[in-house]
Amino acid sequence: MNPSMHLVYLCGEYPPASHGGIGTFTRAMAHAMTARGHTVTVLGVQRGLTAVHDARDGLVRVLRLPSRGGGVGVLADARALGRALAAVHTQQPVQLVEGPEGAFALLPLPRGVARVVRLHGGHHFFAHLEGRPLRHGRAWAEHRSLRRATHLCAVSDFVARTTTALVPAVAARPVTVLPNPVDTLQFAPRPDVTPLPGQLLFVGTLCNKKGVRELLQAFTAVAPQLPQATLELIGRDSRDPATGGSYGQAMAALVPSALSSRVRFAGVRPHAEVAEALARATVFVFPSKAEAQGLAALEGMATGTACIISALGPGPETAVHEESALLVDPTNVPALAAAITRLLTDAPLRARLGAAARARCLEHFALAQLAPRNEAFYARCVADVRGEVRGEVRGG
Structure with a gap:
């Protein structure tokens, strides 16, 4: 020392x-x-x-x-x-x-x-x-x-x-x-938490650069074929540059009324609740278009949750595609929708990616x-x- x-x-x-x-x-x-x-x-x-x-x-x-x-x-x-x-x-x-x-x-x-x-x-x-x-x-x-x-x-x-x-x-x-x-003690697999079937989770500021619009578009595309699928978004709101109003409200307005009950904007949550939400999720999705190194992606991986993260920027430094996460271009909505469908319908793949993500965090990103x-x-x-x-x- x-x-x-x-x-x-x-x-x-x-x-x-x-x-x-x-x-x-x-x-x-x-x-x-x-x-x-x-x-x-x-x-x-x-x-x-x-x-x-x-x-x-x-x-x-x-x-x-x-x-x-x-x-x-x-x-x-x-x-x-x-x-x-x-x-x-x-x-x-x-x-x-x-x-x-x-x-x-x-x-x-x-x-x-x-x-x-x-x-x-x-x-x-x-x-x-x-x-x-x-x-x-x-x-x-x-x-x-x-x-x-x-x-x-x-x-x-x-x-x-x-x-x-x-x-x-x-x-x-x-x-x-x-x-x-990432604190791999706080963000860790939780045997005491029962995952919610079909639960997709996003954590981050609600803004354009985090890929929130593309995520909602992808969810809207796949939800009719996946009746169990739900989406929760945790994070603080931001100003919509187009209107000056709430970006979260603008995004909520994009969700068709038939799917509105399956999309939840949860707002800001304490770190302990975020850790529990990650353990409860079936898939964590972080389609950010502009990151230096997204902590949310690391927290999802450390929890052992199957993750879809951005292939842009530091994405390839964070995870290995098909090995410890699925890396997707967040500007490609069909590709994002396909990755969501693939993980929600393939339990063995989710288990393999989640375990490998946790191992990668322990080796490279643990506090x-x-x-x-x-x-x-x-x-x-x-x-x-x-x-x-x-x-x-x-x-x-």
């Missing part, structure tokens, strides 16, 4: 706040690092707060600051976060600070501290995958943040390669690939495997920065 370090994660969506994959990742890694003897502080600004919240999540200190919102509030938020970081550093010296792509753009940072940007999929990445124009301010912030980082890592080889191609600040720099970890790899990476980052500081002192 490496010498004890004080690690700071910059995260404005730490659970139980409304969160996505970054919040889930941060909580899992923070607890894994404290279990390995390190001190961990999570710092973030969060909308809706009227005062500073300084609390404990087990051994992890979580410091949440009220956000002033967009515009000039962005600079005010960065300065407030910088003051909080300086205070934390004074109380107990920090060896390493980690954040996502844009985290270091405006943040005042203490000298001599390793600065890690973890590529979870930033503005350049998702704008490129979704065919959206770059927003000047966000693109500038991402460039500046990446230049200020002392070290870079990425949750998949796909996000590393794509970001390297898009952002000059990354192009000539090494990027260490450290896959998203127990990835925590020491991340710890070793952090230790190298800290050693590199200490060496540079010592070199400056000797040279001065």
Whole structure:
């Protein structure tokens, strides 16, 4: 085990706040690092707060600051976060600070501290995958943040390669690939849970890039021939870019009235309920069109549920087609419908894929495997920065 370090994660969506994959990742890694003897502080600004919240999540200190919102509030938020970081550093010296792509753009940072940007999929990445124009301010912030980082890592080889191609600040720099970890104790086969025959499950934000529209179209195509088939969608709603209203409501309107009783929009659910829902499902479907490394796919695989996941992006890194999942182009609705029909009607295939998916997660994506790899990476980052500081002192 490496010498004890004080690690700071910059995260404005730490659970139980409304969160996505970054919040889930941060909580899992923070607890894994404290279990390995390190001190961990999570710092973030969060909308809706009227005062500073300084609390404990087990051994992890979580410091949440009220956000002033967009515009000039962005600079005010960065300065407030910088003051909080300086205070934390004074109380107990920090060896390493980690954040996502844009985290270091405006943040005042203490000298001599390793600065890690973890590529979870930033503005350049998702704008490129979704065919959206770059927003000047966000693109500038991402460039500046990446230049200020002392070290870079990425949750998949796909996000590393794509970001390297898009952002000059990354192009000539090494990027260490450290896959998203899944808690294989929480997400595990559940002999005590009775699967629901024909139950399809989706977990993720209800939005276009997650393939929700294509999933509903595929379900509508196969449901008349599969009378037991039902579909449950767990996840937070988003804004429909076409109307400005609820994306979930727009998708619900696409379901024919004859099938509406067989489609359930379950909303946001606690992680424990998601784990149970995965164990209860016959097939997990994650047809995302734009991912850095989908945690939901890993959680489905770790549960031992037969999975259909996207063949795009990091899909081939996540699972092997026909071996540990069925990989499908999510933009191909007939292919998605065929994969759903195939798994719902072939119990031996489901059992084989589910067992292989669980085994693959234990070998490649388990938190127990990835925590020491991340710890070793952090230790190298800290050693590199200490060496540079010592070199400056000797040279001065």
